[in-house]
Amino acid sequence: MGEKTKKRIKVKPINNFALMAFLSVFQLVTGFVGANCKDEFQVKVLIAILLLIVTEWVYLIFFYNAFHRRNFELEIIAFFLSGVGIVAVGSQNASQGLKQYIMLLAGLLGFIFMVFLMGHTDFCMKIRIFVAVGALLLLAVNLLIAKTHMGARNWIEIGGFTVQPSEFVKIAFIFVGSATLEKIQTSKNIIAFIAFSMAVVGSLIIIKDLGTALIFFVTFLILAFMNSGDIKTVVLAVATAVMGGAIVLKYKSYVARRFAVYRHIWEADNFNNSGYQQTRVLVGMASGGLLGLGIGNGNIRYIGESTNDLIFGVICEEWGYIFGIIVVLSFVCIAISALVNSIAARSTFYSIASIAAAGMLLFQTALNIFGITDILPLTGVTLPFISQGGSSMISCWMVLAFIKASDVRTYNYLGGAKKK
Numbered sequence: 001m002g003e004k005t006k007k008r009i010k011v012k013p014i015n016n017f018a019l020m021a022f023l024s025v026f027q028l029v030t031g032f033v034g035a036n037c038k039d040e041f042q043v044k045v046l047i048a049i050l051l052l053i054v055t056e057w058v059y060l061i062f063f064y065n066a067f068h069r070r071n072f073e074l075e076i077i078a079f080f081l082s083g084v085g086i087v088a089v090g091s092q093n094a095s096q097g098l099k100q101y102i103m104l105l106a107g108l109l110g111f112i113f114m115v116f117l118m119g120h121t122d123f124c125m126k127i128r129i130f131v132a133v134g135a136l137l138l139l140a141v142n143l144l145i146a147k148t149h150m151g152a153r154n155w156i157e158i159g160g161f162t163v164q165p166s167e168f169v170k171i172a173f174i175f176v177g178s179a180t181l182e183k184i185q186t187s188k189n190i191i192a193f194i195a196f197s198m199a200v201v202g203s204l205i206i207i208k209d210l211g212t213a214l215i216f217f218v219t220f221l222i223l224a225f226m227n228s229g230d231i232k233t234v235v236l237a238v239a240t241a242v243m244g245g246a247i248v249l250k251y252k253s254y255v256a257r258r259f260a261v262y263r264h265i266w267e268a269d270n271f272n273n274s275g276y277q278q279t280r281v282l283v284g285m286a287s288g289g290l291l292g293l294g295i296g297n298g299n300i301r302y303i304g305e306s307t308n309d310l311i312f313g314v315i316c317e318e319w320g321y322i323f324g325i326i327v328v329l330s331f332v333c334i335a336i337s338a339l340v341n342s343i344a345a346r347s348t349f350y351s352i353a354s355i356a357a358a359g360m361l362l363f364q365t366a367l368n369i370f371g372i373t374d375i376l377p378l379t380g381v382t383l384p385f386i387s388q389g390g391s392s393m394i395s396c397w398m399v400l401a402f403i404k405a406s407d408v409r410t411y412n413y414l415g416g417a418k419k420k
Contacts, residue, residue: 037296107397
């Protein structure tokens with residue numbers, strides 16, 4: 001055989017500055033419309049969006065030049081989703097929109113911290129026990145002093161701000177699970193992680209936070225799946241079954257009520273009672289059509305929890321089905337990025353953390369969207385990056401850091417992942 005000439009197909013890298021410029025224009029337009037959707041111009045909404053745009057550009061320029069990073073796709077997606085949330089929330093309550101930006105800024109700082117921390121795997125392995133203990137102490141405090149909201153005792157008030165401890169435990173859960181499974185050479189490690197997982201899920205069962213308990217449960221399943229196929233995986237599977245049984249037994253009456261309404265929201269007894277939110281969301285989404293009624297012109301925004309659990313319905317009604325699909329595809333892109341990154345990751349630690357983080361975000365998104373549209377029972381979880389809530393915003397950004405850390409391009413400045 002003669003020698004064949006192989007031509008390499010060079011993929012042109014993404015122009016991050018062009019993408020950011022396009023995003024900035026989009027955010028400026030939607031921010032102005034959101035600020036102008038009421039009788040009086042809501043200047044706080046526009047200020048929040050302008051601050052977001054400045055933050056995005058400072059972040060991009062600084063890390064592009066100081067650390068020579070070229071992989072900003074994840075951050076751009078997160079900035080896009082967060083910006084949509086600021087406008088959607090701010091158009092209903094301008095002060096909350098500005099507060100949402102402040103929480104985004106806190107989340108971004110947490111994201112930066114986590115990315116730098118994850119760059120030092122040896123240190124991560126050393127502190128995993130301390131992180132686990134800290135998470136359990138946080139849940140213990142929650143059990144002692146938290147207030148009940150929407151049936152779940154999972155809110156702590158600090159200086160006028162409400163904090164949801166379980167959101168921060170999500171970060172610890174992925175961190176501890178990934179670090180433990182990466183070094184899972186003894187049965188002692190696996191038993192310790194199972195005990196930690198049961199303590200976390202058990203605490204959520206006690207405070208009656210079904211939605212978050214399900215998210216942790218599925219994340220545990222992902223972590224178990226990512227483990228090698230040996231006896232330890234069998235132990236993980238058994239532990240999973242035990243936790244699942246505990247959730248069902250604890251929420252037996254609650255789940256029964258949910259399933260009694262599930263797929264029956266249009267019936268006369270449920271239309272104006274248990275199925276009120278879902279029926280109004282579906283009617284509103286249908287009225288929005290492909291292009292939406294316009295920001296501020298929808299009816300879902302006047303229903304309780306419209307800036308939290310029902311925010312996707314507000315977006316579809318006012319921004320349109322097409323835009324709603326774009327939002328969903330944004331989360332799919334995050335998941336695909338995690339999958340691609342995990343294949344070429346520097347260690348098992350990064351691979352496990354990346355997949356677990358993406359799985360957590362994707363499952364939470366599915367619970368929110370499918371819950372309000374009656375495809376799944378309504379569990380009352382937030383839509384990542386978009387729903388109102390400071391704890392959720394900070395947590396989502398810090399969870400995203402696990403996916404960012406799995407990208408070999410992230411730590412080029414350390415000299416360990418650079419490829420020619």
